[in-house]
Amino acid sequence: MKIPLTGGCGFIGSAVVRQAICQEGHYIVNIDKMTYAASEGALEDTLTHQSHALLRQDIYEGAGIRAAFAEHQPDVVMHLAGECHADSSIDGPAAFV
Numbered sequence: 001m002k003i004p005l006t007g008g009c010g011f012i013g014s015a016v017v018r019q020a021i022c023q024e025g026h027y028i029v030n031i032d033k034m035t036y037a038a039s040e041g042a043l044e045d046t047l048t049h050q051s052h053a054l055l056r057q058d059i060y061e062g063a064g065i066r067a068a069f070a071e072h073q074p075d076v077v078m079h080l081a082g083e084c085h086a087d088s089s090i091d092g093p094a095a096f097v
């Protein structure tokens with residue numbers, strides 16, 4: 001399947017990307033804003049895999065998300081982008097809400 005996955009460079013998302021591509025044979029459109037929590041290194045060999053496309057995109061920006069969906073015509077969506085670090089929630093709670 002072709003799966004847009006948000007937050008695919010985060011702790012959980014990067015593990016899902018590796019599993020989905022290497023074990024399950026899916027095509028992943030990885031939509032990630034690349035915040036302080038993101039790591040391309042965590043994607044290991046899947047970063048340059050032919051079944052992986054990394055879009056540096058904020059999910060708040062509707063036009064960019066609509067364009068990605070129009071281009072890739074996904075079967076399903078996996079949503080893992082989010083702010084979840086407790087210290088950051090004290091410094092700037094708005095992004096968490």
Ligand SMILES: NC(=O)c1ccc[n+]([C@@H]2O[C@H](COP(=O)([O-])OP(=O)(O)OC[C@H]3O[C@@H](n4cnc5c(N)ncnc54)[C@H](O)[C@@H]3O)[C@@H](O)[C@H]2O)c1
Pocket residue numbers: 006007008009010011012013031032033034035036037038039057058059060080081082083084085
């Ligand atoms: N890690 C845990 O133990 C745990 C437990 C329960 C639930 N969760 C939830 O699972 C999700 C993923 O957790 P994680 O630990 O992988 O988080 P993480 O902080 O490691 O990764 C989040 C990813 O989302 C991206 N991101 C953040 N805001 C974005 C935006 N506006 N647009 C696009 N990308 C954006 C970041 O760049 C990062 O790569 C979160 O919603 C979190 O609340 C995590």
